[in-house]
Amino acid sequence: MSSGVAARRDAKKLVRSPSGLRMVPEHRAFGSPFGLEEPQWVPDKECPRCMQCDAKFDFITRKHHCRRCGKCFCDRCCSQKVPLRRMCFVDPVRQCAECALVSHREAEFYDKQLKVLLSGATFLVTFGDSEKPETMVCRLSNNQRCLILDGDSHHEIEIAHVCTVQILTEGFTPGAGSTRATGMFLQYTVPGAEAATQLRLMAGEDANGSKRQAAAWLAAMHKATKLLYESRDQ
DSSP: OOHHHHHHHHOEEEEEETTEEEEEESSGGGSOTTOOOOOOOOOGGGOSBOTTTOOBOOSSSOEEEOTTTOOEEETTTSOEEEOOGGGTBSSOEEEOHHHHHHHHHHHHIIIIIHHHHHHOEEEEEEETTOSSOEEEEEEEOTTSSEEEEESSSEEEEEGGGEEEEEEEEESSSTTSTTOEEEEEEEEEOOTTOSSOEEEEEEEOOOSSSHHHHHHHHHHHHHHHHHHHHHHHHO
């Protein structure tokens, strides 16, 4: 990819919406696959009462719209201002209690897991029906749109083209405290190809810390997959 194309993909602009200032991609097609679109606000005329506590709006009890769900609430039910990075808001924005809780949980992904994905980890990677794995470093691109795999060969997989992700574990039932992620199986589509391409990543068996790093990367990818499916279902 040329430096000019990369620069256009990473270019951002500041825009003002009814909900606040947002730093968004210059070109919509280059937005993060984990992003969410701003919701349509429930029209004022359709919400004479708080949609949480049913308080009637008047000159004293003012109405406020949650920036995440777009519903209408009184100040008591929509008083929290929380970062909403999935919508690219520059500053924390007003959200209802339910949405604020979700946004707080997602903040952990951006503050912790995303950094792990960007740093990358080393895996034994098998493409398709190949029987010989290749040692490669897998990481998320800076614009969050591609998985980049570097070894003897180089591959870039667009996140938007990934159709199946399965985290492979060992130990007890997935979700138990003793369960450990050991690999990942994914399928993705390639433009022009009829069938999906398969890819398997497995953590190596070494003792220099890379296996622990790979497990952390897989755990972060599991969280990223949940956000990705939520974005697609929006």
